[in-house]
Amino acid sequence: TPSEKCLDISLLPSHLADQIAAGEVVERPASVVKELLENALDSGATQIDIQIEEGGEKLISVIDNGMGIRQSQLMLAVSRHATSKIHTAQDLAAVSTLGFRGEALASISSVSRLTLTSKFQGETAAWQLSGEGEGRWSDPKPTAHPQGTHVEVKDLFFNTPARKKFLRAARTEFMHIDQLVKRVMLSRPEISMKLVHNQKVVRQVHAAHDEVALKQRLKQLMGTPFVDQSLELNFEAQDIQLSGWVGQATFNRSQTDMQYLFVNGRIVRDRLLSYAVKQAYADVLYHGRHPAYLLFLEIPHDLVDVNVHPAKYEVRFANGRWVYDFLRRSVREAVTQPVGVASNQNNA
Ligand code: ADP
Numbered sequence: 050t051p052s053e054k055c056l057d058i059s060l061l062p063s064h065l066a067d068q069i070a071a072g073e074v075v076e077r078p079a080s081v082v083k084e085l086l087e088n089a090l091d092s093g094a095t096q097i098d099i100q101i102e103e104g105g106e107k108l109i110s111v112i113d114n115g116m117g118i119r120q121s122q123l124m125l126a127v128s129r130h131a132t133s134k135i136h137t138a139q140d141l142a143a144v145s146t147l148g149f150r151g152e153a154l155a156s157i158s159s160v161s162r163l164t165l166t167s168k169f170q171g172e173t174a175a176w177q178l179s180g181e182g183e184g185r186w187s188d189p190k191p192t193a194h195p196q197g198t199h200v201e202v203k204d205l206f207f208n209t210p211a212r213k214k215f216l217r218a219a220r221t222e223f224m225h226i227d228q229l230v231k232r233v234m235l236s237r238p239e240i241s242m243k244l245v246h247n248q249k250v251v252r253q254v255h256a257a258h259d260e261v262a263l264k265q266r267l268k269q270l271m272g273t274p275f276v277d278q279s280l281e282l283n284f285e286a287q288d289i290q291l292s293g294w295v296g297q298a299t300f301n302r303s304q305t306d307m308q309y310l311f312v313n314g315r316i317v318r319d320r321l322l323s324y325a326v327k328q329a330y331a332d333v334l335y336h337g338r339h340p341a342y343l344l345f346l347e348i349p350h351d352l353v354d355v356n357v358h359p360a361k362y363e364v365r366f367a368n369g370r371w372v373y374d375f376l377r378r379s380v381r382e383a384v385t386q387p388v389g390v391a392s393n394q395n396n397a
């Protein structure tokens with residue numbers, strides 16, 4: 050009977066606690082890719098290779114050339130609540146990395162077969178450990194690998210049938226992965242990235258360090274029509290900066306499928322921010338049409354709370370009203386001016 054279920058309280062085995070926590074972070078293969086990419090970006094990688102098999106259900110592999118993980122810290126990397134990114138409450142109040150919760154690898158490894166291989170900068174050997182989703186890990190063993198980290202996730206949700214049931218067709222799961230990878234490619238032009246699905250290269254972009262290369266990369270990801278019919282913008286007010294490209298009114302969509310907005314390089318879903326941009330276009334777009342844009346909002350880390358949701362898609366601003374107004378005003382000014390780079394820096 051239900052009341053008998055209340056008689057004995059015991060601490061959960063830690064791998065079971067990890068599996069429960071994984072429910073919040075690891076919704077589908079694309080969530081795993083998101084966490085692994087964030088780790089690669091935080092590690093200072095300039096090259097990231099992603100390999101997927103069967104929509105990520107069979108294999109998700111991410112290789113980066115970042116700083117790597119010390120052999121002595123490999124076990125910690127896969128432990129819950131273990132992170133190198135924040136150490137104090139003060140750090141939590143101004144998170145500057147994409148990760149900070151210290152639970153992605155623990156969560157992912159509790160619902161998959163995970164192998165972590167890493168060579169730390171300056172160390173002579175690479176080390177590898179692997180687990181089978183039970184919270185037990187092989188002892189680190191030496192192996193050959195260049196500087197950086199390789200995380201291999203196999204058989205996602207093999208031990209959580211309830212979650213596995215909700216996976217969609219491989220094609221659908223891959224579409225989510227592809228969209229996510231595209232977003233990361235858009236957000237970090239200085240990083241070379243490759244996405245392979247079932248042995249086929251689906252996307253590949255090279256690091257863009259000058260205007261020409263940047264435009265080329267933008268065309269590759271957003272399409273030539275967008276690039277030809279968009280305006281570059283650059284606005285600053287107090288500590289906030291807004292840059293990017295906004296599609297002119299002539300380039301409009303029947304859907305909201307080309308709207309990209311990053312806050313401090315982070316992919317966010319914020320209805321108020323999207324609404325602010327929508328309002329900025331209100332006078333120049335027909336009803337029912339949607340703008341296309343790629344916007345980067347940079348705001349001091351202590352004015353953004355990123356610890357709102359485990360998947361880190363939501364943020365809160367200390368001065369929300371002001372941020373939304375700044376966004377709306379800047380985008381409106383850009384889309385209602387005829388040509389050139391819209392900015393508030395050279396018209397003082
Ligand atoms: P978080 O990113 O929130 O710190 P994770 O579970 O994702 O938590 O990773 C735990 C730790 O493992 C990180 O803080 C980092 O020190 C290390 N780590 C994970 N992935 C990488 C990587 N690709 N390169 C270097 N270090 C990594």
Ligand code: MG
Pocket residue numbers: 084087088148149151153154
């Ligand atoms: Mg992380």
